Amino acid sequence: MKLLIRRALAADPALGPEKVRDLLAENGRITRIAAGITPPRGCAVVDARGLWLFPGFVDAHVHAREPGDGKAEDLRSLGRAAAAGGVTSALAMPNTSPPCDSPSLLKDLRARARRKCAVNLFFAAALTRGRAGRALTGLEKLSAAGAAAFTDDGGWLSDRDLFEEALRRAWDLGAPVLQHSEDFSVTGPGVVNLGPVSRRLGLPGIDRRAETLALRSDLASLRRAGGRLHIQHLSCAASVGLLRRAKAAGLPVTAETCPHYIALTENDVPAGGADLKMKPPLRAEADRRALIGGLADGTIDMVATDHAPHPAAEKAKGLLRAPFGVIGLETLAAACLTHLVFPGHISRARLTQLLSSNPAGLLGLRTKGSLLPGMDADLALIDPTAEYEVKPPFFSRSENSPFKGRRLRGAVVLTVSEGRVVHRRRR
Ligand SMILES: [Zn+2]
Known part of the structure; x- marks a missing residue:
């Protein structure tokens, strides 16, 4: 199968200065990228004048909800949503039901993903058995079965001995440990950021210290144990400062934030309701700005969606009782273009690092x-010129998008995964 994309602005700093190029794909690989490529015989040609070409996006944080009851999402609908968002590789978290903590389930899931998912899906395995935080899983066997990373995401592995042993063993396996840094004793019953909005709404708040205390402890563990640590979904200014100092001291740590933290704040929560309820919660404007600064200066390495689908009936329970989590795959690129690139906070080249090369x-x-x-x-x-209001229907089986009713600029018109067209925008 051959595909020629003609006259696109190719956004990859690895190519050198940004310019308009043609890209030829043959048998699932990129074979040439240059100006004025003549299409070989039998080659499909896409006229990409005025369009921007990125390496397919790599999302290091999604919830596929399979195994599960399939109401919120499954591997097929997740693949469609990813393709619609230009995401060609994604890392599925292990907090499914049951959790992905055994080699047999992991192998089964990888086989199912190859059959059902339109894009490349990789799997993180649980750090602890049943994600219960009491005993480590068989990391070596899980690695041999294809685990791409280890995490108890959704929960925080707070036991320092276990966490440090996990860092050492994962390091030997060449796999990163992903940590959801949240001190649940600080979070308590909180549902939104602790601050003026939580007080106005009369809702229990989540102090930023739930994140920063856990993060401090995790960085101290990394200093003691070594290894390779990745911090998930940073949400506040103080965390950016902690990360910046840790990196300056040479600690092997990376971090992600999510599109909602760079586009929205707690002030959007009263109007948006439970569709803006996620963990960690949306914070204040100063936090949003600090996260953008961290993405621009290299402190934060990537934007991941934390795509977390929930059925409408669950989200209808309101801010207090609805589950945490929002979908994000279909709006990832548009949210980053609208809130990072078009306002001039980062370049297209930096966006390529944040969405493609760094997560890869x-x-x-x-x-x-x-x-x-x-x-x-x-x-x-x-x-880059398409401007539209985000609204259902989504390719995801769920509709809990925090961008619903908001305008974004930048639309994915074509997604190609290993040479196959997996999404084409309806005009
Ligand atoms: Zn998490």
Whole structure:
């Protein structure tokens, strides 16, 4: 199968200065990227004048909800949502039901994903058995079965001895440990950020210290044990400062934030309701600005969606009782373009690092995250002029998007995964 994308603005700093190029994909790989490529015989041609071409996005944090009851999402609908968002590789979290803590379940899931999911799906395995935080899983066997990372996401592995042993063993396996840094004793019954909005709404708040205390402790563990630690969903200014100092001291740590934390604040919560309820919660404007600063200066390495689908009936329970989590795959690129690139906070090249090459590096995906010849033909073609209101229907089985009713600029018009077109925008 051959595909020629013509006259796209290729956004990959690995190619050198940004310019308009043609890209030829053959048999699932990028074979040439240059100006004025003549299409070989039998080659499909896409006219990409005025469009921006990125390496397919790599999302290091999604919840596929399979195994589960399938009401919120499954591997097929997740793949469709990812493809619609230009996401060609994603890392599925293990907090499913049952949790992914055994080699047999992991192997089964990987086989199911190959059958059902339109994009490349990788799996993180649980750090502890049943994600209960009491005994480590068989990390070595899980690694042999194909685990791309280890995490108890949704929960915080607070036991320092276990966590440090996990860091050491995962390091020997070449896999990163992903940590949801949250001190649940601080979170308590909180549902939104602790501050003026929680007080006005009369809702229990979540102090930023729930994140920063856990993060401090995790960084201290990394200093003691070594290893490779990735911090999930940073939400506040103080965390950015902690990360910046840790990196300056040479600690091998990376971090992600999510589109909602760079686009929205707690002030949006009263109007948005439970569709803006997630963990950690939306914070204040100063936090949002600090996160953007961290993305721009290299402190934060990537934007991941934490795509967390929930059925409408669950989200209808309101801010106090609805489950935490929002969907994000379909709006990832548009949210980042609208809130990071178009206002001039970061360049297109930096966006490529944040959405493609850095997460590919975290997961050790050597043939993904770049448009260089020889890489997998994973591509996202974007129309930077398309402006629209986000609204259902979504490709995801769930509709709990925090961007519903909001305008975004930048639309994914074509997604290619290993040479196959997996999404084409309806005009
Ligand atoms: Zn989490």
